[in-house]
Amino acid sequence: MEAKLADHNPAPWQQVADEPNAMLPVAQLYTRDVPGLRPPPGKDLLQILWCPLDNADAMPETTLVWRTAADVTDILNTPPVPAAVDFGYDYIPLPCTLEPERIIEYPSDFEELGSAPLQQMRQWASQQQTEIDPDDIESWFIDNICVAPGWKVGGHIRWGTTDPFPQPCPTCGTETEPLLTVASCEWDAGTHSWIPYEDQALADDYSTTIDPDITIARGYKMILRVCPASPDHPHIQLMQ
Numbered sequence: 001m002e003a004k005l006a007d008h009n010p011a012p013w014q015q016v017a018d019e020p021n022a023m024l025p026v027a028q029l030y031t032r033d034v035p036g037l038r039p040p041p042g043k044d045l046l047q048i049l050w051c052p053l054d055n056a057d058a059m060p061e062t063t064l065v066w067r068t069a070a071d072v073t074d075i076l077n078t079p080p081v082p083a084a085v086d087f088g089y090d091y092i093p094l095p096c097t098l099e100p101e102r103i104i105e106y107p108s109d110f111e112e113l114g115s116a117p118l119q120q121m122r123q124w125a126s127q128q129q130t131e132i133d134p135d136d137i138e139s140w141f142i143d144n145i146c147v148a149p150g151w152k153v154g155g156h157i158r159w160g161t162t163d164p165f166p167q168p169c170p171t172c173g174t175e176t177e178p179l180l181t182v183a184s185c186e187w188d189a190g191t192h193s194w195i196p197y198e199d200q201a202l203a204d205d206y207s208t209t210i211d212p213d214i215t216i217a218r219g220y221k222m223i224l225r226v227c228p229a230s231p232d233h234p235h236i237q238l239m240q
Contacts, residue, residue, distance in 0.1 A: 022080035023049040023063060026093055027180060029153065030069060033100045036154050040231045045069040048180060048224070052082050052091035058217045059237055060091050062224060064179075066231060093212035100153070101196065107156045108146040143190040150186035150194070151211065154178055157223055161240045169227035169234075176225035176236050184219045186211045 027048040031037050037046060043066040050060035085091065147158035157164070157178060167176050187195055216222045220239050227233035 019083050021051055021053070021084050022082045023051050024082060024092060025079055026050050026062070026182065027098070027151075029098075029180075033098070034153050038226075038228065038231055040066050043068055043231075045072065050091070052085045054086050054089070057237065057239065059222050059239055060086075062222075062235070062237060064224070064226075064235055089217070090213055090215040093214055096212050103148055103152075105148045105155055106146045108142050108158050139190075144193045148194050149188070149191040150181075150183045152181050152183075155181070157181075157238070157240060158221075159240055161220065167225055167236055167238065169229065170236070171233040172227065172229055174227050174229045176227055178223050179226040179235065180224045182214060182216060182222040182224070183211070184215045184221065 025047065027046075029037060029046045029048075031039055031044045031046075039046065045067045047065045047067060048062060049065065050062045052060060055061045142158075147156045149158075155178060168174065169176055217239060223238040223240060225236040225238060227235075
């Protein structure tokens with residue numbers, strides 16, 4: 001799949017070619033591994049690609065392609081080399097093996113969570129983390145109990161760049177929901193407790209991270225939101 005490089009005003013660090021640009025594979029998800037996906041009838045494989053250049057919102061432009069896995073027989077071992085790459089950021093993912101794991105997370109928007117569950121979890125956090133100052137319980141709660149960091153399918157959004165705001169489907173007006181979060185890192189010093197057990201031995205310090213080595217706008221996250229009413233409706237990109 002290719003993206004046209006039309007009317008693109010490149011930054012000085014970009015390599016630009018006056019020709020179609022090959023899109024790069026970002027993620028490949030099977031419905032057998034991710035039960036929450038909503039595929040079109042007869043489809044069981046979602047492929048997510050992007051053009052390795054910033055769009056008007058300082059993110060790579062993404063494409064979602066639903067396919068039938070049994071029909072994918074002509075497999076490329078090496079993705080096509082794009083004619084143009086934004087060298088200001090890391091938009092060429094390192095190959096990774098995906099091993100999905102289901103987790104439970106809570107929204108960081110306390111109004112959405114509700115007062116009763118929040119109070120129960122604050123009490124639990126106070127009992128578990130007695131060395132933490134009571135004034136810091138809320139930030140500890142957000143880092144360790146609420147929105148999981150890193151790449152993930154579904155879940156909640158950790159708002160920070162903006163406050164939460166509606167993002168309706170441009171086709172039918174239904175409120176969209178997160179499909180995939182593309183993160184610039186898997187964890188940091190505040191969210192170290194989310195490291196999978198299998199990776200904890202590799203995380204020898206807080207700066208170590210295991211991910212496809214992608215950077216979104218100097219360290220942000222890109223969230224792809226989709227319409228729950230129809231997989232055929234266009235998706236929305238959000239940066240936080």
